[in-house]
Amino acid sequence: MFLKFEKFINNLEVFYLPEEGDYKHNVGIRMDKQPKIALIQPDSPFLTCPLAFPNLGLIYISSYLRKNGMSNVEFYDLTGGGKLPDNLRADIFGFSSQITQFENVVEISKQLRKNNPNSLFVIGGPFSSHSPKICLNAGFDIAVIGEGEIAFLQIIKEFPNARKGEHISKTFVDPNGLFPDWDAINPLRYKYQLEGKRCVNIMTKRGNCPYHCTFCAKSEAGKSPLRFRSVNDVLDEVKYLKNKYGFGSIAIYDDDVLIDKKRDMEIFGGLKQLGMPYRCMTRANLATRDDLKYLKETGCAEICVGIETADPFIHEKVIRKGTTIEQSTEFIRNCKELGLRVKAFLMIGLPSESRETVEKTKQWLKSVKPDNFDISVFTPYPGSDIYEHKDNYEIDWDENYLKTIWFSGEAQYGRCAVRTPYLSSDEILKLKNEIEQEFGRKEGGATDYWGPLKE
Numbered sequence: 001m002f003l004k005f006e007k008f009i010n011n012l013e014v015f016y017l018p019e020e021g022d023y024k025h026n027v028g029i030r031m032d033k034q035p036k037i038a039l040i041q042p043d044s045p046f047l048t049c050p051l052a053f054p055n056l057g058l059i060y061i062s063s064y065l066r067k068n069g070m071s072n073v074e075f076y077d078l079t080g081g082g083k084l085p086d087n088l089r090a091d092i093f094g095f096s097s098q099i100t101q102f103e104n105v106v107e108i109s110k111q112l113r114k115n116n117p118n119s120l121f122v123i124g125g126p127f128s129s130h131s132p133k134i135c136l137n138a139g140f141d142i143a144v145i146g147e148g149e150i151a152f153l154q155i156i157k158e159f160p161n162a163r164k165g166e167h168i169s170k171t172f173v174d175p176n177g178l179f180p181d182w183d184a185i186n187p188l189r190y191k192y193q194l195e196g197k198r199c200v201n202i203m204t205k206r207g208n209c210p211y212h213c214t215f216c217a218k219s220e221a222g223k224s225p226l227r228f229r230s231v232n233d234v235l236d237e238v239k240y241l242k243n244k245y246g247f248g249s250i251a252i253y254d255d256d257v258l259i260d261k262k263r264d265m266e267i268f269g270g271l272k273q274l275g276m277p278y279r280c281m282t283r284a285n286l287a288t289r290d291d292l293k294y295l296k297e298t299g300c301a302e303i304c305v306g307i308e309t310a311d312p313f314i315h316e317k318v319i320r321k322g323t324t325i326e327q328s329t330e331f332i333r334n335c336k337e338l339g340l341r342v343k344a345f346l347m348i349g350l351p352s353e354s355r356e357t358v359e360k361t362k363q364w365l366k367s368v369k370p371d372n373f374d375i376s377v378f379t380p381y382p383g384s385d386i387y388e389h390k391d392n393y394e395i396d397w398d399e400n401y402l403k404t405i406w407f408s409g410e411a412q413y414g415r416c417a418v419r420t421p422y423l424s425s426d427e428i429l430k431l432k433n434e435i436e437q438e439f440g441r442k443e444g445g446a447t448d449y450w451g452p453l454k455e
Helices: 057-067 099-115 126-130 132-137 149-158 231-245 261-273 289-297 312-318 325-338 355-368 399-408 425-438
Strands: 007-009 012-019 022-029 037-041 073-077 092-096 120-124 142-145 165-168 197-202 249-252 278-282 300-308 342-348 372-377
Touching (some): 037 057, 057 073, 057 092, 057 149, 092 099, 092 149, 099 120, 099 399, 120 126, 126 132, 126 142, 132 142, 132 165, 142 149, 149 165, 197 231, 231 261, 289 300, 289 325, 300 312, 325 355, 342 355, 355 425
Parallel strands (some): 037 073, 142 165, 249 278, 278 300, 342 372
Antiparallel strands (some): 012 022
């Protein structure tokens, strides 16, 4: 017999359970009163490599639920072709969905509803935050807008009487002390490598990017403040991933590093001490040459920067990037001179695009020669200023065709919905393909056009 001690406070109990010859302390809702929860991460078959990096949203929610006493949680990671068990039953089904995953998520939910007619179906993630009504019309009971941890816990506590409809997050978790539930997904299924070492993604902060690019989809209703994890908290997660799973490198998934330079520099120094090369993203106006030198010294294997277009008018006035072409040029050249591999993100088909503006981007590429580059066809998404206020821009599209591209995930693979007064959809797509072919862009953005990549 093992010792069991119970103390009830409302619906809470404290109890001891044996684990590997010892006792484990748990605090939570009574097991017989907890609804069964199934969290489902959909696949992304439209990606070149769906198993590059795991989606962090739902495994953060899984961690938060367990931290708050929810022990009756099951996680199903369908990434890379995973399957649900036959006749899966649960009281609450939770989904996370990007716009490209939405049709798949709807189909999964319909199939599950057949055997779970009285269950609660909840959807969150980027698409729910921007288009909750579409989610509700597709059959979901609750659409979460914004961050999901506290919202989902509240829904569970109110089950089976949870209010249906839109659920806007108005309170936000402390990002410190909350790691993703890595054990829920088997992170070793994921295959990305950096510097020849197995790589995993982390986030060092939470909340909305403080900048306001007009192509970026943001939900004002679910907008959350920017919060920074402490240096120790970030490095503790990295140590955990290194020691338990054997990861040897890190992809920092923040929109922009170097917003808080002092904190970020301490993180980079800590990664160097741990022997963990890293990859990150930033903006051209955030990094000085000395900053970039420090990144190189601490093991940054690649830094990515959003340039979008090298036409000054589109860059500064249309998409309101908050940077200049001169800053972008200086950023790339500093990286090249320091031997820090740099990747540029570009788009074709932005409002006011013409052959002349595309040629400026092309000539800029030839001049600054980033080591890697991605060039995609612009696709407007709900929540972006361009989509919500199309009449203010020199751009047009067919809404039905645009939605077809949204839900298929084919925006980056040979389909274009937009047109400008100066270029048709076919012309935009042709110009994009011509740039990739001329510069010999390979998988991942590498090109030999201006010489081999630095090792």
